[in-house]
Amino acid sequence: MNILISNGRVVDPANRVDAVHDVYVSGGKIVALGAAPDGFKAERTIDASGLVVAPGFIDLAARLREPGYEYRATLESEMEAAMAGGVTSLAIPPDTDPALDEPGLVEMLTYRAKKLNRAHIYPVGALTLGLKGERLSEMAELVEAGCVAFSQANVPVVDNTVLMRALQYAATFGFRVWLQPLAPFLSRVGHAHDGEVSTRLGLSGIPVAAETVALYTYLELARLTGARLHITRLSSAAGLALIDQARAEGMDVSCDVSINHVHLCDMDIGYFNPNCHLVPPLRSQRDREALARGLADGRIDALCSDHTPVDDDAKQTPFSESEPGATGLELLLPLTLKWADAAGLPLLDGLARITSDAAKIVGITKAGHLSPGARADVCVFDPAAHVKITREGLRSQGKNTPFLGMELPGKVRYTLVEGQVMFEG
Amino acid sequence: MRNPQLNQHGELQHLLTLDGLPRDILTAILDTAAPFTEVAEREVKKLPLLRGKSVFNLFFENSTRTRTTFEIAAKRLSADVVNLNINTSSAAKGESLLDTVDNLCAMQADMFVVRHAASGAPMLIAQHLQNTGRDHIHVVNAGDGRHAHPTQGLLDMYTIRHFKRDFTNLTVAIVGDVLHSRVARSQIAALTTLGVPEVRVIGPKTLLPTEVERLGVRVFHDMSEGLRGVDVVMMLRLQNERMNGALLPTPQEYYKIWGLTAEKLALARPDAIVMHPGPMNRGVEIDSAVADGAQAVILPQVTFGIAVRMAVMSMLGSR
Numbered sequence: 001m002n003i004l005i006s007n008g009r010v011v012d013p014a015n016r017v018d019a020v021h022d023v024y025v026s027g028g029k030i031v032a033l034g035a036a037p038d039g040f041k042a043e044r045t046i047d048a049s050g051l052v053v054a055p056g057f058i059d060l061a062a063r064l065r066e067p068g069y070e071y072r073a074t075l076e077s078e079m080e081a082a083m084a085g086g087v088t089s090l091a092i093p094p095d096t097d098p099a100l101d102e103p104g105l106v107e108m109l110t111y112r113a114k115k116l117n118r119a120h121i122y123p124v125g126a127l128t129l130g131l132k133g134e135r136l137s138e139m140a141e142l143v144e145a146g147c148v149a150f151s152q153a154n155v156p157v158v159d160n161t162v163l164m165r166a167l168q169y170a171a172t173f174g175f176r177v178w179l180q181p182l183a184p185f186l187s188r189v190g191h192a193h194d195g196e197v198s199t200r201l202g203l204s205g206i207p208v209a210a211e212t213v214a215l216y217t218y219l220e221l222a223r224l225t226g227a228r229l230h231i232t233r234l235s236s237a238a239g240l241a242l243i244d245q246a247r248a249e250g251m252d253v254s255c256d257v258s259i260n261h262v263h264l265c266d267m268d269i270g271y272f273n274p275n276c277h278l279v280p281p282l283r284s285q286r287d288r289e290a291l292a293r294g295l296a297d298g299r300i301d302a303l304c305s306d307h308t309p310v311d312d313d314a315k316q317t318p319f320s321e322s323e324p325g326a327t328g329l330e331l332l333l334p335l336t337l338k339w340a341d342a343a344g345l346p347l348l349d350g351l352a353r354i355t356s357d358a359a360k361i362v363g364i365t366k367a368g369h370l371s372p373g374a375r376a377d378v379c380v381f382d383p384a385a386h387v388k389i390t391r392e393g394l395r396s397q398g399k400n401t402p403f404l405g406m407e408l409p410g411k412v413r414y415t416l417v418e419g420q421v422m423f424e425g
Numbered sequence: 426m427r428n429p430q431l432n433q434h435g436e437l438q439h440l441l442t443l444d445g446l447p448r449d450i451l452t453a454i455l456d457t458a459a460p461f462t463e464v465a466e467r468e469v470k471k472l473p474l475l476r477g478k479s480v481f482n483l484f485f486e487n488s489t490r491t492r493t494t495f496e497i498a499a500k501r502l503s504a505d506v507v508n509l510n511i512n513t514s515s516a517a518k519g520e521s522l523l524d525t526v527d528n529l530c531a532m533q534a535d536m537f538v539v540r541h542a543a544s545g546a547p548m549l550i551a552q553h554l555q556n557t558g559r560d561h562i563h564v565v566n567a568g569d570g571r572h573a574h575p576t577q578g579l580l581d582m583y584t585i586r587h588f589k590r591d592f593t594n595l596t597v598a599i600v601g602d603v604l605h606s607r608v609a610r611s612q613i614a615a616l617t618t619l620g621v622p623e624v625r626v627i628g629p630k631t632l633l634p635t636e637v638e639r640l641g642v643r644v645f646h647d648m649s650e651g652l653r654g655v656d657v658v659m660m661l662r663l664q665n666e667r668m669n670g671a672l673l674p675t676p677q678e679y680y681k682i683w684g685l686t687a688e689k690l691a692l693a694r695p696d697a698i699v700m701h702p703g704p705m706n707r708g709v710e711i712d713s714a715v716a717d718g719a720q721a722v723i724l725p726q727v728t729f730g731i732a733v734r735m736a737v738m739s740m741l742g743s744r
Contacts, residue, residue, distance in 0.1 A: 202571030
């Protein structure tokens with residue numbers, strides 16, 4: 001189908017374009033920007049006057065909960081959420097049940113996703129079998145099945161020998177390894193950032209050292225093995241400083257942060273709000289500010305939703321007994337806009353963190369930009385409209401987010417995947 | 426965010442924590458408790474203030490003493506009391522906390538007295554009652570995790586006021602395992618709210634929580650330094666499971682350095698009082714000579730505890 005997206009403000013970070021253009025879509029691809037290609041006949045015209053036309057967003061961490069946790073969410077429900085959020089590419093962490101440690105599982109997931117014909121998925125395979133940190137997964141086979149990288153999700157490898165071997169093996173093929181900096185024991189002693197708030201509320205604390213100790217280990221092992229490391233979900237200023245230092249020494253390492261951690265801190269736990277029970281924990285105000293700043297000046301490469309739908313039963317319990325995680329797919333754009341606005345960043349640079357910059361980390365080349373020939377994954381949104389976040393309004397099966405009740409900027413009007421309109425709002 | 430224990434008019438709806446509780450409410454509870462201490466002296470120890478009301482003692486964690494004092498307090502106010510030890514019933518069968526609460530609400534409960542191992546559990550129940558429009562049911566926190574033990578904190582304040590009259594010229598030391606202690610958190614909140622100019626905490630670094638000084642206390646690791654010139658010594662219980670391991674090497678070493686002996690107590694003011702929330706570990710955190718000595722007010726604490734709990738329940742139940 002030929003679609004003309006007319007008169008919108010095209011914001012395409014990869015090409016440094018921010019101007020009003022017509023966008024021509026045909027055969028699932030972007031065919032031109034500005035002037036119509038010869039003989040182009042639009043079967044549908046989307047009037048994007050006053051709206052922003054951007055590449056569909058790329059989320060570095062979206063848990064769809066399949067297989068294993070279908071009572072929390074299904075591919076169907078979460079794909080709808082992705083479409084409503086303008087998110088057209090999803091990297092899937094391996095912490096499903098069973099974990100994504102087998103090519104057959106990955107193929108099945110990819111097949112199910114393809115059949116639904118919504119967002120593209122990019123599975124991140126389990127670095128070790130069952131995420132147990134004991135035996136290596138079949139990385140080469142998993143890449144053949146579609147995995148783009150390997151990770152342990154939130155489950156740190158306890159034995160550093162295994163971690164070193166896993167990094168060596170991945171480095172053999174040049175595979176990317178995404179590691180969340182959680183020191184195995186330090187990260188499990190508590191439920192909230194170790195500081196005044198946890199002290200006041202009597203919640204056991206997770207010290208910043210849970211992140212920094214892990215980072216020292218990961219960075220050293222990456223130096224030793226030559227593994228291509230991506231650090232996921234930074235939570236602290238001290239953690240970011242270690243990445244800065246490694247880069248200053250010439251190390252090739254990237255990192256990301258979640259939407260929750262650039263907007264919230266431990267004080268938002270308030271009176272034990274279980275929606276603020278997250279991994280890693282929300283840290284101090286100073287940490288949040290450092291992360292927001294680091295993301296603005298590019299020391300943090302990308303922003304992600306860390307989408308983790310949790311059922312109400314697992315959240316309506318005392319804080320320490322509640323399941324950590326928050327829903328995020330539909331909040332990725334609004335919270336990116338809110339952060340960029342607060343940081344005084346132009347829209348072009350703000351959106352880069354969830355399009356072109358994220359694409360580099362996943363290794364996506366044919367999306368994340370609007371160059372002619374690119375996959376026509378597009379989000380058309382109204383940057384001025386504010387939307388109130390409500391349980392009813394969320395399409396995700398996970399209704400748990402610290403942002404419930406807030407008015408956030410950015411309303412998605414159209415989501416296109418491979419040139420098909422998959423969502424209209 | 427409204428403090429979930431106050432209603433729209435700023436009155437006490439539940440008693441969940443002393444942290445952030447306004448000073449006038451705190452003082453009002455202590456004032457209300459005073460006449461109740463006399464009830465215990467009477468032949469007929471009953472008042473009709475909660476007649477016809479049902480108080481459910483909802484204990485998800487073992488307790489004999491706190492549960493008993495709540496039970497006595499409720500009965501002296503003529504309430505019907507139901508005791509539930511949940512760790513041996515529903516929770517063991519997998520029922521969720523809020524399901525248990527809903528079921529008991531259906532049995533016409535007027536008040537829940539809740540003890541739970543997880544910090545914030547009574548607050549969750551209070552929020553749930555509020556969200557479901559059951560504002561006539563009140564929650565009293567009888568100790569949640571490490572978070573709060575407000576009636577213990579109140580009875581401690583009552584005891585201090587009884588013996589010292591004025592809070593605004595006192596130096597108070599809290600000694601021991603502050604990290605795991607809900608009692609200490611409630612004491613610190615109450616003491617600072619009531620205007621005690623110097624609150625000290627004394628203990629090894631492993632047993633003092635991060636940034637505890639932000640709660641308004643001075644931190645001491647040395648017992649002699651910390652006890653010097655204090656008016657009130659509040660000892661904390663050291664749980665058995667913390668005595669040998671990564672927090673402390675042995676109870677013997679703990680006693681030697683932080684155990685309260687007559688010799689160390691001599692550094693405090695001569696009229697200093699010694700308090701303990703019980704149950705005591707004699708020879709670990711406190712020496713018997715001190716526990717049974719002239720300066721100890723540990724048994725009056727228990728007696729005042731009933732009056733304070735009567736005050737809290739009557740203030741909530743008559744609303």
